[in-house]
Amino acid sequence: MITDYKHVRMLLSLLKQYNIKHIVVSPGSRNISIVKSVEDDPFFTCYSVVDERSAAYFAVGISLQVNAPVAITCTSAQATRNYMPGLTEAFYRKTPVLAITTDYDESFTGQLNMQSIKQMEMPSDTANVSVDIPIIKDMNDEYLVNRRLNLALDALTRNGGGPAHINVRINEHWKKGDDKLELARKITRYKPLDEEWPKINDKRILLVIGGHRPFSNKETVAIEAFANAHNVAIYVNHISNFNGLKTVHGNKLLTIGSFGNLLPELVISIGGHLGDYPLDGNLKNAKIEHWRVCEDGLYADAYNSLTKIFECPEDYFFQRMADAVKGNSNNNYYLDWQAEISKVTIPEKLPLSNAYIAKYLSALIPSNSNLHFSILNSLRNWELYDVDASIKCYSNVAGFGIDGDLSTFLGQSVASDDMNFLIIGDLAFFYDMNALGIRQIKNNVRIVLINNSGGGEFRLYTHTADNFGDLSNRHIAAAGHFGESAEGWAKNNNFEYLRVKNKEKLKESLPIFIKHSESPMLMEVFTTMSDDSKALETIIKSNLHQTQREKIKQTIKESMPSGLKTGLKRIIGK
Template sequence: MNDLHYTNERQILILISLLKAYGIRKIIASPGATNVTFIGSVQQDDFFEIYSCVDERSAAYMACGLAIECGEPIVLTCTGATSSRNYLPGLTEAYYRKLPILAITSTQLTERVGHLIAQVIDRSTAPNDTTQLSVYLPIIKDENDVWISQLRINQALLALKRHGGGPVHINLETSYSCDFSIKQLPKAHVINRITVHDEFPTFPDGNVAVFVGSHKIWTKEETEALDRFCSSHNAVVFCDHTSGYKGKYRFLSALVKAQYYNQPLLPKIETLIHIGEVSGDYYTLGISANQIWRVSEDGELRDTFKKLHYVFEMPEKVFFSHYTTSKAGDDSFLNLCKKAYDKTYNHIPDLPFSNIWIAQQLAPRLPEYSVIHLGILNTLRSWNFFEIPTSVLSYSNVGGFGIDGGMSSLIGASLANPNKLYFGILGDLAFFYDMNVIGNHNVGHNVRIMLVNNGRGTEFRNYNHMANMFGNDADTFIAAAGHNGNKSKSLVKHYAEDLGFEYISASSKEEFNIVYSKFLQTEITNKPILFEVFTDSRDESDALQAVSTCLKSAKNELYEKMVDTTKKMLGGSSKTASAIYHKLKS
């Protein structure tokens, strides 16, 4: 026995480590082979108090009695086969009495379910009134499995006492390892949930930023609370056009974070406060921070950045007000961010005629107090590079992140305020997918739609997209090129005019500059307007590459010269040159 310690199965080591971190020590064990790796490990650790019960039905009821008497969470552990089914009566009792019982049911590989393998049953669902939460812990194969295991265990252990408490289920996969040689548990990552009734943790030192995903309309009081917080912590608010935040500390971060060569423009963040929902700003989602504090009334563990430390289950205004101090006036971080943006913007070269170029021209010129809806994905990314007037509200369907309803959302929103202008910018696949909505007889004269028609899903032809390795072959199926009239100059024109729209179009910068003022005119005209802009996917890709590489070091420029020289020597093969470039860079 002296040579036996903990199992080498990492998912079990993390589970045991977190049980100890949460102070959960009482275990009622039922016999079996599938839970040997778990029970064989905890019985070597004198932190745990372990009791034996052969009958799993009795074990679950014992846990109920022990939990109510000592006021602590109680762990149940059993093997495979029907053992876990015998927990159900006791877990039902625990559910209706809100008793913190953690049922850990060990299992063979779950892919064996349904294949007539002995002692393998399907535990993927449980009766609604037997558990607050059920999670599955697979055998760990890589670091992503480590992350998801830690996250799920934290979710499970927090759920034992959440909203009054109740039973929780962990389905624990095992490989039946016979290696019990691990002498020290890993230091597992603990995530804490804080409610308004709990003691708030001390706010850490170091640089602070707030990341806002898509967000409901801000009230004046919410904006002021965030502004006061930022003022007292020298913080900045990373935004995109779905964030909705228009306060003093707004920083449209995508252009700076997109820079391939110069990421150190911004300092390392110690604490990132994460609010809002899904974000389409992929560049800022890659931000580096030592720890993440999530603030949301739902209280769920949304570990977007994989460094979640705290979840504050409360309104954002309550959180920001609590951590606002009397110290104020230092805006050096905000000023640094603004300088980084200005420096990057001033280095943007003359861009090809593209969605990004259009955004650069129109974003600052949008009429005051108008609303803009941006399509997924190229359009939203393009417009996130450029700031819009403070009074303009902006939205995108980043919840489901599909192309299927952007125009319908625009039309629906426009019905709320017939005297306000509503703009929509969409690519051709998104437009044709949702085109039936502009035939609705409720479409008002306050609607302005821009169709950026490059004849395909240009996302898949971008220089940095994996599908670009197929070259022109990507068009056939992946980018779905050639549909919907294949950039017909008359198809949308006739459709729009027959539906009562005023139609304008442009195929070049010169044509665009002649007609765009009609699209932006501040008065509501006697017809809605549809502006079709014809671009080329190569120009779209080149524009994205240009705007993402505005700032280059001397070393990077040397690399590019070497690649250009090699490209000429090889007869202009862009694929070969790109491969050589990345080889040189690495």
């Protein structure tokens, strides 16, 4: 007999997958859904212990003997407090006791409801991890519950192990569900000393390299060995700082469309945030498996499909996974990506805009420069163009703030002997403008201030806020805040200032802007929010047309008898 509650069913499935067989049960109402679901299941051995204090110690004893995690479960309120002494003992001797307390919905707590106390407030030395498990109401709850359960179960044995706590919210005492238990997603951790690591076989792999400091030679060699050994495409954007074998700037494709036939079977991710909304949006609901490689060993389930964590240095992972197979793999998946990306074209005719500037400046940035992007609009537009492989790229997408882009950039430039470029919008620039007064700023600084007089991000035709039209300018896009220009402030801080109001002036200014100078330089390019949006719209729509035209061409080709095709080719001489 199994409860209907989805979160409890998930817990049951994971208890089995983590091989937790022994459960010490104390009497009460709130945990009936759990108790009824396990007591007749031959997988579990249940022990009845009335006193919760004794139950926790009893579990410590069983665990010592069977050398495996043991669960304890009780009802809500004061019952849970009595777990503390036994859990404290378990914490300091690193015994894996899993306390499953049960509770009302969070809205009951502290409202003079009976038996509803703050059960989540456990002393820090009673559990390695303590998680709250809500009743599942939608898919987001489902992902959250799955992750939290895994987190607590994993903590029983991680880093030497110890007790963990799961607080399960349950409103109805009992509702019977299907007798066949569905398999919940288990997140398994692997470490270098584990002898058995999973095999990848012939899967189509998308290796996503998030925001990353530039790679060491050892890391690059390992990633390339991995790329040779497997059918992989390496998804990067500029801030991945990886330009090795089999890399694809996939955002170019996803900005104008979707994965189409390019969905991977397995995503392996390394690094931090990529600031790439299309990627996350496409992968979040896809049927894929996700493996994460990170030294911190933390869950980062960005695509709601995490199944494995490799807690080790990146180069170790890639080298071990490369060494696990003999010979080279085919390149099909990478070639498919390349074929699709090569179809993306950027139209010649664009208004003066962030995209237009990126188009011309991207090819001129000197090698070995540092290149910073402010978030969203700048990052997005520059991803449409290549930059020299020696250029290192950065963006504050971890905290996703417009508040410190200028300061971060200037900090790096002060410590660098190369040229340093920043692409930044006006709201981000004026937010952080006092940084221009920092004394040590050197003449290697080049700031492109794209002044569209507001938060153009919110007036892009793809943004929901643009549906409010110019009303968005009042408080969402915050238009017209900072006067006419940054000229006075730039000059005041001994910057050479270039004013660009049209394309001709831009053409004239770019060669000056990229050259050595005796002072730092700020080039202010005046665009409009509407032109920034139009540029993006032109790029996206021209590619949609192209795909459609190609589709028609393809359909005609495919439906034409081959004799007729050769005849026609002969007539038109192709």
